[in-house]
Amino acid sequence: MKKVFINGYGSIGSRIAQFIADDSDVKIVGVGKYSPDEKVEDAISRGFNVYVPEAKMNIFKDYKIDGAIENIVTDCDLVIDAAPGGMGYTNKKTLYEPKHVRAIFQGGEKITGDKAVAELIFNSRVNYEKAFEKRYVMQGSCNVTGMGRILQPLKEKYGKKIKRFDAILLRRWADLEDTKTPIKDSIEWSRRPHPNEDVKSYMGADTPLFIRAFKVPTRQMHVHLMDIRFDGLVPSISEILDLYKNEYGIATLYNVKGTKDIRDYAELMKFNFKDTNMIHIHEDLMEIQDYVIKLTYSDDQTGIVVPENHLLMQAMLFNRTRNEAFNHTERLFHMTEKKQLLEEHFSPT
Numbered sequence: 001m002k003k004v005f006i007n008g009y010g011s012i013g014s015r016i017a018q019f020i021a022d023d024s025d026v027k028i029v030g031v032g033k034y035s036p037d038e039k040v041e042d043a044i045s046r047g048f049n050v051y052v053p054e055a056k057m058n059i060f061k062d063y064k065i066d067g068a069i070e071n072i073v074t075d076c077d078l079v080i081d082a083a084p085g086g087m088g089y090t091n092k093k094t095l096y097e098p099k100h101v102r103a104i105f106q107g108g109e110k111i112t113g114d115k116a117v118a119e120l121i122f123n124s125r126v127n128y129e130k131a132f133e134k135r136y137v138m139q140g141s142c143n144v145t146g147m148g149r150i151l152q153p154l155k156e157k158y159g160k161k162i163k164r165f166d167a168i169l170l171r172r173w174a175d176l177e178d179t180k181t182p183i184k185d186s187i188e189w190s191r192r193p194h195p196n197e198d199v200k201s202y203m204g205a206d207t208p209l210f211i212r213a214f215k216v217p218t219r220q221m222h223v224h225l226m227d228i229r230f231d232g233l234v235p236s237i238s239e240i241l242d243l244y245k246n247e248y249g250i251a252t253l254y255n256v257k258g259t260k261d262i263r264d265y266a267e268l269m270k271f272n273f274k275d276t277n278m279i280h281i282h283e284d285l286m287e288i289q290d291y292v293i294k295l296t297y298s299d300d301q302t303g304i305v306v307p308e309n310h311l312l313m314q315a316m317l318f319n320r321t322r323n324e325a326f327n328h329t330e331r332l333f334h335m336t337e338k339k340q341l342l343e344e345h346f347s348p349t
């Protein structure tokens with residue numbers, strides 16, 4: 001059985017830990033905590049061993065801590081790093097490289113420049129096999145992951161007939177459980193949004209993708225407004241929807257008024273963490289104008305990357321075929337059932 005350590009137990013790390021704990025092919029040797037707060041008890045109550053930095057042992061004296069992060073990483077086959085953006089790079093330099101341990105990084109890191117954590121951004125729909133044998137791989141962020149799910153089927157079917165993808169990303173301000181981050185009454189923008197470069201890194205530098213990104217005051221989900229410009233005849237809306245019918249992690253929904261409707265339904269149905277783990281195409285917002293298809297979808301920011309991390313882990317640790325890995329992930333995440341429930345609930349009638 002392979003041993004995995006989850007370094008960071010926030011929005012993403014706690015989800016990864018909880019889902020992967022049910023995978024009988026791996027053992028979670030522990031999770032890493034950096035602040036002595038209620039999440040330590042949460043991790044312990046879920047049966048995880050908690051490790052903390054050697055230098056911080058004294059501030060955790062009121063908790064049952066299992067040891068130092070610096071020691072446990074030497075006794076595992078893979079670290080799934082879920083540190084705040086940028087800290088994964090520091091961990092790589094100070095911990096993973098010196099201790100010769102392989103690692104998965106999250107989407108807040110970089111793959112170019114002097115703080116790059118890896119050469120590859122993973123997207124299970126696009127480059128699953130490329131992660132075989134790699135020592136370090138970065139899982140794309142939620143926006144980057146969702147966009148790959150939309151773009152790759154279009155690229156495979158229409159190729160050069162597509163002239164441009166113009167996307168506006170409406171990004172959530174903070175996560176549902178991240179109550180410490182105040183939501184500012186403002187719409188903020190990014191000058192050079194990282195998803196543009198990140199998506200092109202795995203879809204190809206010549207992908208005609210142009211992104212603008214705005215952060216809006218909500219905790220619920222991201223929404224992407226994607227205009228797909230064709231060079232001549234445009235496929236029908238039903239042809240585009242057919243393209244996504246059997247895609248993993250994409251549901252097509254009708255009659256949704258806003259992102260909270262989806263979260264509320266996820267809560268009602270007791271989906272873990274209120275996550276759907278997927279993107280949702282909003283069919284009733286689809287339009288064709290001239291040579292452009294206007295596609296709108298929402299992206300479950302916290303949930304979407306969790307099954308992706310599980311797929312990436314399988315590629316790195318077991319070199320499993322893509323099909324085997326997807327079947328295995330499905331047994332833990334039940335995405336097909338969730339998709340069916342969502343599509344039945346948010347249906348045209």
Ligand SMILES: NC(=O)c1ccc[n+]([C@@H]2O[C@H](COP(=O)([O-])OP(=O)(O)OC[C@H]3O[C@@H](n4cnc5c(N)ncnc54)[C@H](OP(=O)(O)O)[C@@H]3O)[C@@H](O)[C@H]2O)c1
Nearest residue numbers: 008009010011012033034035083084085106108142301302
């Ligand atoms: N949130 C999302 O929707 C989302 C989606 C996709 C990708 N991501 C990416 O996932 C990563 C983690 O984001 P998050 O939202 O989970 O952040 P988060 O909720 O703020 O959690 C970060 C966790 O990292 C821990 N930490 C602090 N210093 C650390 C260190 N040096 N090494 C390892 N862990 C450390 C924190 O521990 P303490 O609390 O104990 O201090 C906390 O548990 C980022 O790269 C982010 O861009 C986030």
